[in-house]
Amino acid sequence: MPYELFEVDKEIPERKNHTYVKDLADPTGEIPKCNTKTVPGCMTERGCAFAGVKGVITGAVKDVVHVVHSPVGCTTYGCGSKRYPTSPDLPNGDKIPVDQFNLKYIMGTDLKESDVVFGGMKKLRQSILEAAKEFPFVTAIYTYATCTTGLIGDDMDAVAKELSEEIGKDVIAFNAPGFSGPTQSKGHHVGNFTLFNKLVGTKEPPETTPYDINLIGEYNIDGDLWVLQKYFEEIGINILSTFTGDCSHDEICWMHRAKLSLVRCQRSATYIADLIEEKYNIPYIKVDFFGPKYCAENLMAVAKHFGLEENAQKLIDREMAKIQPKLDFYREKLEGKTLWVFSGGPKNWHLPEPLKEHLGMETVAVSTMFEHEDGYEKIKERVGEGTVIVDDPNSLELEEIIDVYKPDIILSGIKEKYIAHKLGVPCVLIHSYENGPYMGFEGFLNLAQDIYASIYNPVWNMLEFEETIEDEEETSKEEVKGKISETGTNVPKAKEEEVL
């Protein structure tokens, strides 16, 4: 049977369907159950739909002000939490007067008890007007539903429509209350459809070229987009719109004028590429720029579409030559090390192959918090025999996976990072990165450097105090690691008698 129930899950057997161990002998088509509700009472790593739309998609747009229609908490948490840097340049040559405006400011309606009783529409209206007054230079105002708005039933679209006319700027309402959908993925979905329905096709770009693309699903985490932008420029391809890293509001409005769409994060943004293809006949290709090989293959595929293969080949050869010596060094250090990738969605099938191909690292476990069926199929294709694939793992499972699969390193987010440390396993952040960018040729070296620095951090050799050291020769890292995992199995499993 390809499905396994973790020991820690014996009380919630429904979790069994979410854990699949890759077995080549098994019939195809089996994947972990996914995109369903989390079992209540779990320490899940998932977020809410509001996090999906504001945190992932719209938070990267540089020239809009966000008004969160919520009690104060959602507004507080909605600010500057993801590393989406922006340049101040706008497509018309102007500059936004505030540097990194998208990371600096957030507004909220600060809903109180009386608003919950009598409705919050008045406050929303007033707050949007104040937003226009406070930041007169913004191109548009985005406003968000939250759990409270969803439950009291405020009609945000009506307010947005009315104020668009009154202010003379786009006011867009995103109706993804926190409780909608099982994960933040619902927020991505709503974000895509809203932006497509309200914006795409409403404005024309200042100029177009035969080489215009939409780069969709690239949010410029730690400057990822800027790495790719450089490559495309050199090849002769023009990024007309990004969705939504370092993006201006207007760029979204003219996505219909590109010749080709590329979809980078295929979980959060394929929707809009599909919609654009359907309505405007603009084809899209799915791309992946993690790791030199994928990066080269995908740049070439895009270049081919425009007949620019030569330029691409020149760039690829040069960049490969540049990074090869360092890549060789990291490979020598990291070959045979095992890892666990725990990402939101696509990094699970983006990362294992490059890490294997270029660094010789083995992926022993992958897990995601909001992947859907299509993603799991790809993950399954790309990982090796025996790899465990877990949908929405919770904290107890995390401990068991570390114990059973013994990864040398975990690539995940900040909520998992420190518990991994407590169990003696290093962790590299791959949601917001440690020292990114991680995209493209040089980006992969940054990732390799962070993995190397984490695994070879001398601290992991000093976790335990040793009473005596038998010989003076330095204990090798492998030996120490062995000792830890031995003691690891004797670790006091939570002492039942303490409570029960």
Added chain:
Amino acid sequence: MSCANVMKRDRTAVINPLVTCQPMGAMYAVAGIRRGLPLVHGSQGCSTFVRYSFSRHFREPSEIAVTSLHEDAAVFGGRKNLISGIGNLAVRFKPSVIGAISTCSSEIIGDDMEGFIKIAKEELKQKIGEEKAEKIKIVPISTPSFVETHFKGYDNGINALVNNLAQDPEDSNEKVNIIPGIVNPGDIREIKHIMGLMGIDGIILTDISDPFDSPLRPSTTETRPFYPKGGTTLEEIEDSSNSLGTIALCGYAGSGALSLEKKYEVPAAVGPIPIGVKNTDNFLRNLKKFTDTEIPDSVLDERGLLIDSMADLASRYLFGRKVAIFGDPAISAGIARFVCELGMIPSVVCTGVENPEFVSEMKKVAKESDEPVDVMIGSDLRALEVKLEEEPVEMMIGHSDGRLFAKHLDIPLVRVGYPVYDRAGYHRVPIVGYNGSVNLIDRITNTVFDKYYADEHWKLQQ
């Protein structure tokens, strides 16, 4: 004439809030219990954002469970989610205390948390037996997000724990209860250090000092489930009714102390937070009052070290400099008083809450400083930014969220409070007590050096 000019936010919208919503405070309160688990009755974002925020500040794991409310619960209520959530948490994690924390969604749909918890307890008894089930305490904590702020949530959390768990009094335990407020591990350790020097045993309600700053020792770390070291034990909370008194270090965290006073005649003292000389003196007098312990020389020597550093530094480098202070109301008020003791001027003190104790404390500060103090209540960071743009100060003291506009206005920022995510170790270093105040004066003075004196400046020679 000195006065406190109280100003409220003059906008409907909040821009870059200085506060968050109630549930976060309750989660912080429950996290300080040994094998205590917060269970948030709300959407997944309600736990995820807080875990993210705690981990970012403390650089520690933060385990918070959630009942994962979705559309069906929004329509039919969250009864099933809460009951099964409690069941799963109890059997899988074997906690001592589950704090069931409400949110905006569970409050709006009108879930009867207390009623559901009763049913959950019954189910648990059938599942694991009466004796085992009785050992897991489940405390409902009502924290509607659309009322007040996380400070109130903390107060409600501690109050609910005391009210639900404290046992009928027996013999005195000769201890003093301390409700620390939303402070850092270093602060709680400093309070324990002072009490240790005085020979007074304490019950910290609740003690996050170890849970949010715990050792990395894989061979002794409990796993499956992972529980951090330390925290207040259930027995200690039960025993809090036998204490000699309760000191709430923050003005906003007094409800638990007052409940113990009313129900069990444990006398209460609420605030001010012991930052600076007079406030720490006040804390010691409270300890003395409840325990009849003489203040030992060791503590007076620590006081002397603070006074000594003030004598060395204050008049020459700090006197007359204007400061803007923002963040937690109690900590801001404490720091405002301390900067007055240093001869500095707290020109602006800004907080996100509207709290009468805060205003009266600030009036006292204005009187002591003999300078006008602009007190911004229910305010936000944008309002402070605009204010400082018009009336600049020489230094800002507050948390990391003010870093961007501090940089923009070219005002140095001394980081204190929560959250501080762009500097290392600030959660370990106390700002309370005499030692904490020494840390603060060093931090403030070195910031003045960095900003207002070139390294080679002849004025930095003695």
